[in-house]
Amino acid sequence: MAQLTPLGAGLTPGNNPHIIRPLSAPPSSVSAASSSSSVSDPTLPKFKVESATVTQLNVEGSKLTATWDFTLLAANPSRKLEPYYSRVQAGVRYQDGCRDVYTLVKNPFPSFVLSRRNQTRVSLRLGVWRQPGRQVAQGISxxxxxxxxxxxxxLLAKVWFEYSRILPAERGWMLVSCDRVDFDFSGKNGTGEMTSRSGQCDVDYYPILPLGSTYQ
Known part of the structure; x- marks a missing residue:
């Protein structure tokens, strides 16, 4: 099992680890692409929620408080690509993705490398950043x-795919979407534990195209 490795100076763009805004969509300057047409190797890294808990979940009227702890298992099956992640953002959604419960990373996650043919774990702690409104709060309640x-x-992060020290790296944004993570609150301690049947994730890659180029 590889350990998370901070990016070395000069390898990738710098990363401000202090996330002060909710998860946003990839910038409008990038183009969506499927994995088979975005990079030379069609095998993108795989992500799933390995474990998750919700603590201190409380609703009073329209006010929501909660802390989410997520551990993602990231696996890179590729023999060619070595992705470097930076600018990590994360968000929690509610009501089948229709509304955001805006969050920020309480324990900021640094840049990291996912080595070829290897896997690692990404742990994030999130809390309510902006109140979602009475409808969402009461639905959660x-x-x-x-x-x-x-x-x-x-989870949204800027990513560089490095093929070798000779070939130029490909840049883009990677969006990891885990649309359903179920939490069981039947225990006596008030903590919501992720159920075993949830936590599957989809991965979308948005390449950053060179200035003046046309995506095919």
Missing amino acids: GERKSELVSFGFR
């Missing part, structure tokens, strides 16, 4: 009473 609350999780 109703599910909490039934002892099962479903959230979605997204």
